[in-house]
Amino acid sequence: MSVSAVSEISKDTNSWNVKRKNAKRVYAEVEDYYGKKLKKSEDVKIVNCSVKAGTACTKLIKEALSSVHPEVSSRYYGCGLTIPTKLSGKKVLDLGSGSGRDCYAISKLVGETGQVIGVDMTESQLSLARSYIDYHMKEYGYKTPNISFVKGYLENLTDAGLKEDFFDVIVSNCTVCLSPDKRKLLTEAYKVLKFGGEMYFSDLYADKVVPETLHDNAEMWGEGMTSALVWTDFYKIAKEVGFTQPCLVSISPLPICDKKYREALEDIHYVSATYRMFKLPTDEEKLNFTYKGTVPENEDQLLFDHRTVFKCHEKKCNDFKMAAILKNSRYSEDFDFEDCSNLDEHEAVCYKPVNPFEYLAQLKSENRMPSPPPCSKRK
Template identity: 40%
Template sequence: MDLICKKFYITEQTNVVQQTVNDIYSKVLKINEDLKTSACCTKETIPENVREILKDIHPEVLSKYYGCGSPVPLALKGKTVLDLGSGSGRDCFILSKLVGPNGKVIGVDMTDEQLEVANSYISYHMDRFGYDKPNVIFKKGYIEDLQSTGIEDESIDIVISNCVLNLSTDKGKVFSEIFRVLKPGGELYFSDVFSGSRIPESLVKDPILFGECLSGAMYVEDFRRLLTSLGYPEYRTLSSRKIDLKNSGFKQKIGMIDFHSITIRIFKIPLEDRCENYGQIAIYKGNLDESPDSFVLDDNHVFKTNEPVPVCGNTSAILQKTRYAEYFNVVGDPSVHYGLFKCSSESKRDCCSLMKYKYIIN
């Protein structure tokens, strides 16, 4: 197949998949109970501050929520947050409360029916939150082409997404766009479905499996390779749970592949591809209102207030070059190198590599 024909084929296939997904989420699914697997159903613990906000979210918005996790990080006040695949607007309205009246939330979705629900409840939620004017806006568009929605380079503090990236047929474009719009030091914080092996092309083309967030799932190692090719060799895992394929038909078709819903964070800062030891110590000040006793960076780093913790160079950089800098004291600098950073005496791998392989061995 020559380059022009191949390009046309990929574009045509993308259009077909996008239309299929659009139909499923606008015409087939009416409420979240219509889903046939747990791939898009939240089971992880929801933070207390988010649970309180959920009490103010309109029931129709909640019923049309199809997320697979709780991608809401800390320290959002006054920030600009972008939600990719915002759907009925549930996460955007949660974020609206968390960023406050001086912050801004942008939701992007391609489905008219979902956007209609989200837009119809903006005033409702602004009244509930006591805001004089809306701090949330919903845009119609594709997550592979955020430029067409008017989102400028380096204009976003945090990008979140909730069980949506797997629905894209061009993950490379999606992540390129994410890093384009993120400010230096910005964060991508998302929950999505990942697979333990590559999915056969015949199953990728299955519209029902695709719409259920299964056959478009990224193989976790290909995800790592994609990030590395874009200049981001490290990501952090916050949580992971195995997805239960309750539907017998799905088990027969795709049950040979393991699927997990994983919550991940990636920072737009220069990092090394391994955790190196520079003799640095990090101390959490406890000055985050939402988390005064401890701070969870990932599933391998929990900082108790005022407790000195040895950290690798990458963790040190994250705690000094992002919005979390004001909440930490970091002692030491990378002027003297002591070799690879070891998380424990039993481990020969560095802690960041361990996090990448944790999904495979669970």
């Protein structure tokens, strides 16, 4: 089965899981669920995601994750691994930072000259995260903390004191789906990113809108089953906000492990997917580019997304959208660029949105199906 391009992304993104009217109720229920009901990763009742759902772990990332205090790691509730390459010295924002696991791993990767800020609305999670700042700074040998945690709503980042056009990278681990207003969240994320900045995040996606009759179940919302965006809505909202077309990095099947909820959701299917998208200037140059092999741990080739690999010293031609991303992002020094002189000879590369469910089916047909998250202790 080949992956079919989506000819038209849905024009209607007004379904209630894009924006809910009773935002205060959603905030209260999510805060109660993650602040009181869940005490450790194993308490998740419907699905349980592993770091395998994100991009592959490099040695540096593995070392960073293993350096995080066990109590912090035990309160991890993400659905992927949201740590991209080339973070040294960068300013990184984590949306929905929870216990701080990803923040502390990234804190090690950005180094003492970098900066990491985690934003969360749950006081108990923030308290836990803050209590380990000194521990990790001592562990990493930093004289001055490069990390802080801010209380705030992801739909109002500037109101929480975050500067516009400031961050090099935004990460988020299974948090966008919990928002009562996804469009506002992505709009705020776009505001605080620098031009050339990237949003790199994992989240849950559905293949169809979940019936509104299920929206009062706080547990199902809290674990992303009723709060997940339909994937077509995600693509449309990202475009409306101003981001580049989302690039699918990796994907994992997401079976519903709990029989009761599996029956309630009937024929709705889910995936855990990691995407990356960028905030770029409007001007676009016609450039060809060549990877120099200078990204640490990616000297021979750099995997950019599920279909794009840059091999060292191999020229890429007529891929002008990708050239714009690379030229304006933190990867600019890792590529050589040159003006394209053969515009009349070759048509520019044009990427169309990929249906993640069809892509997953293709992987299955090729015996390359990713492992689903573990469903231990679930019936």
